Amino acid sequence: MPDFLARVEVRLKPTVNDPQGNTVAQALGSLGFDEVDSVRVGKLIEVKLSADSERAARDQATEMGKQLLANPVIEQFNVQIEAV
Template identity: 55%
Template sequence: MFLAKIHVLLKPTVNDPQGLTIARALGRLGFDAVDAVRAGKYFEVQIQRSDEATAEQDVKAMCEKLLSNPVIETFTYELESGLVKLPLGS
């Protein structure tokens, strides 16, 4: 069993209005050292596969087909192996 931790972000060339809004709000709250913020999505996906290569293929396909928009977003992921149980209903 594997746990995929997936990060999806807008490409650097794509405007990020949510990130800009967060950066401005942080500045107003006194966090003057914040230079920029990029907002994104984070997913944890539990996969029941016997080998890492197949699990990795699954994760890549999930990201390319559903979890990210390849035109405007990039994704990265890491796989953890072992007995990992996400809460039911996840």
């Protein structure tokens, strides 16, 4: 089976407070980056997997996001697939 790289981007939902992002924003301000408005910190999970087709790889990665990679209460995710 061909190999694919699934990039799963996991972000906090826009309505959820992001203390880590706020801390980074403050730190950037302290370093002199005055133009920073806000910062959000998410996860970038790259899964190398085998699948019959790009479609199958996308379905697998979406299922992984639902079951494990993202917390549906506070997070949302999207999947990008590339052949490798």
